[in-house]
Amino acid sequence: MATSNIFVQILDRVRKASDALIAAGILPAGIDFSRVSVEPPRDPAHGDMATNAAMVLAREAGRKPRELAEALAEQLRTGDLIGKVEIAGPGFINLTLNPAAWIAALRTAVQLGPRYGKSDLGGGVRVNVEYVSANPTGPMHIGHCRGAVFGDALANLLDFTGHKVTREYYVNDAGAQVDQLARSAFLRYREALGEDIGEIPEGLYPGEYLKPVGEALAAKLGNALLMQPEAEWLPLVRAKAIETMMATVRADLAGLNVKHDLFSSERDLVEGNIDRVAESIKWLRALGCVYEGRLPPPKGAPVEDWEDREQTLFRSTAFGDDVDRPLRKSDGSYTYFAADIAYHRGKIERGFRTLIDVWGADHGGYIKRMKAAVQALSDGEAELDVKLIQLVRLLRAGEPVKMSKRAGEFVTLREVVDEVGRDAVRFMMLFRKNDAVLDFDLAKVIEQSRDNPVFYVQYGHARGQSVFRNARAAFPDLPADFADPAVLAEASLDRLSDPAELSLIRQIALYPRVIEAAAAAHEPHRIAFYLFDLASQFHAFWTLGNSAPHLRFIIQNDRQMTVARLVLVQALVTVLASGLALLGVEAPNEMR
RNA sequence: GCGCUCGUAGCUCAGCCGGAUAGAGCAUCAGACUUCGAAUCUGAGGGUCGGGGGUUCGAAUCCCUCCGAGCGCGCCA
Numbered sequence: 001m002a003t004s005n006i007f008v009q010i011l012d013r014v015r016k017a018s019d020a021l022i023a024a025g026i027l028p029a030g031i032d033f034s035r036v037s038v039e040p041p042r043d044p045a046h047g048d049m050a051t052n053a054a055m056v057l058a059r060e061a062g063r064k065p066r067e068l069a070e071a072l073a074e075q076l077r078t079g080d081l082i083g084k085v086e087i088a089g090p091g092f093i094n095l096t097l098n099p100a101a102w103i104a105a106l107r108t109a110v111q112l113g114p115r116y117g118k119s120d121l122g123g124g125v126r127v128n129v130e131y132v133s134a135n136p137t138g139p140m141h142i143g144h145c146r147g148a149v150f151g152d153a154l155a156n157l158l159d160f161t162g163h164k165v166t167r168e169y170y171v172n173d174a175g176a177q178v179d180q181l182a183r184s185a186f187l188r189y190r191e192a193l194g195e196d197i198g199e200i201p202e203g204l205y206p207g208e209y210l211k212p213v214g215e216a217l218a219a220k221l222g223n224a225l226l227m228q229p230e231a232e233w234l235p236l237v238r239a240k241a242i243e244t245m246m247a248t249v250r251a252d253l254a255g256l257n258v259k260h261d262l263f264s265s266e267r268d269l270v271e272g273n274i275d276r277v278a279e280s281i282k283w284l285r286a287l288g289c290v291y292e293g294r295l296p297p298p299k300g301a302p303v304e305d306w307e308d309r310e311q312t313l314f315r316s317t318a319f320g321d322d323v324d325r326p327l328r329k330s331d332g333s334y335t336y337f338a339a340d341i342a343y344h345r346g347k348i349e350r351g352f353r354t355l356i357d358v359w360g361a362d363h364g365g366y367i368k369r370m371k372a373a374v375q376a377l378s379d380g381e382a383e384l385d386v387k388l389i390q391l392v393r394l395l396r397a398g399e400p401v402k403m404s405k406r407a408g409e410f411v412t413l414r415e416v417v418d419e420v421g422r423d424a425v426r427f428m429m430l431f432r433k434n435d436a437v438l439d440f441d442l443a444k445v446i447e448q449s450r451d452n453p454v455f456y457v458q459y460g461h462a463r464g465q466s467v468f469r470n471a472r473a474a475f476p477d478l479p480a481d482f483a484d485p486a487v488l489a490e491a492s493l494d495r496l497s498d499p500a501e502l503s504l505i506r507q508i509a510l511y512p513r514v515i516e517a518a519a520a521a522h523e524p525h526r527i528a529f530y531l532f533d534l535a536s537q538f539h540a541f542w543t544l545g546n547s548a549p550h551l552r553f554i555i556q557n558d559r560q561m562t563v564a565r566l567v568l569v570q571a572l573v574t575v576l577a578s579g580l581a582l583l584g585v586e587a588p589n590e591m592r
Numbered sequence: 593g594c595g596c597u598c599g600u601a602g603c604u605c606a607g608c609c610g611g612a613u614a615g616a617g618c619a620u621c622a623g624a625c626u627u628c629g630a631a632u633c634u635g636a637g638g639g640u641c642g643g644g645g646g647u648u649c650g651a652a653u654c655c656c657u658c659c660g661a662g663c664g665c666g667c668c669a
Contacts, residue, residue, distance in 0.1 A: 089612050329667035336669050364596045365664035448631050543633035554628050
């Protein structure tokens, strides 16, 4: 796939210029080109693009940056892409492209349509993205949803950039929490049989969402469970409760349009044919990464029931962690970490060398040991990137929404989606860096104003589509498809020469670069910010038409100009729709 | 005490794995509707990028240190 990233195309030109200098003996052969970049300058007066090549290569070449810049500039002046080459500051080479180069970029965008911005950056490498992985102990709330949307968008983005992505959900269906879930459900079962259960005891789940589980059990089994000891009824009730909760979670995710390829069960790791946790520990022990030993007592907040005892430890300090980490609890069962090791080992065994985990920020202290485990499990060949998702503060018109976790009263994801819509939730969750706290204001996100970025961007798309509707009324014989190469070849795109038009085209041409950077950094929020900027430029250009009628999209007596402008609008809606699709947000044709 | 994530305009935040004179929105003030959607746009004021060192041709960005905030610190997940 040839890149549609015009910055990469120009970087190739710079590389060719360097090659020419190598041939001329001005640069040494095999010089390190890796730090050379071509980027848009902050100040438009510096041209369309700037390269740091002369400054970066100067040292190794043993030449002054400006002198080298002169030599490179001379080479860059050849060819038809670049119109103006200037040397500035300490050795920047500022490039101004010929308008034809921008027009070509515009044509590319329209012609590729939904494929514009796609790249083979990932080279088909398999990437495992694990996200949500919320405990099946209740419906999803607003906190879970940010990680869900983030993971989903990141997976979309990686897929778009040539990675083979598997989307996973790790179901924590083992351990003490789901046992407590089972006990809570059992109370609801007794309640359903007519018993007065009073208050739900501390430590259990008080939410009313478990009532249907109790009722279903009562309807199906009558009072059969009441006679049994806990050891007998618990697995049964637990399975029913988990099944019901996971069905809820899946429905909640579907409501957000968050997709997963695979739900992996923690319980299966232990209760399958093979105890994969024991197997993983044994395997690591053979490598010398697991041993029996003692840990120093924890610092900071004193632990009341601390007892010094020998235990099974993972040697995470060998991989940069602060202390070695226990794999078994005092009752002999595995720690969460031990199971997670087995789970990640499974990912590696399935062939993944790039792992991405999306976690809540409160799990930050867990990163080092998990990375250490992945190092040990893969002999250093797999890489784990953990994306921490900061907390969401739910507001209504600036006031915090009251929630009491103890009473089981929290605003569920479903309620939020029902109130403000999936698009608003998804876009806002991505309109912030993942590691920064996010304020989500239920009142603001449904505002129809510039203050609300969701609306602002979607309105940009709708406005673009309205141009087509109006244009077809004015010129009934317009081409059906502006992405048709024949239409594009015939259109007089060189008439798009106003500075405002070229500025909009430049922003459109930036899209592939933004996509690649966002994918490389695992930061989908960059797309959201880019779309906001793009919409902003479009709205600005639109308003120019108010006072300068010749800059309107539809020129009644100039069909040729109208077609050229429609191609520009086509590019705009193409990119807005593409970016919004990556974020999982609708691109509406009208906002009414 | 240690570790992690942070600290950018009055407020909310961007700042593209080191680039040139640090950007946007809100708020404030001043403007643009017989308009292809004014649900929008234009302009102005507003900054020691928490403080201080260091690396570099060049630092909001990398390193050290201090200050401040949030999160975490066997046998919860």
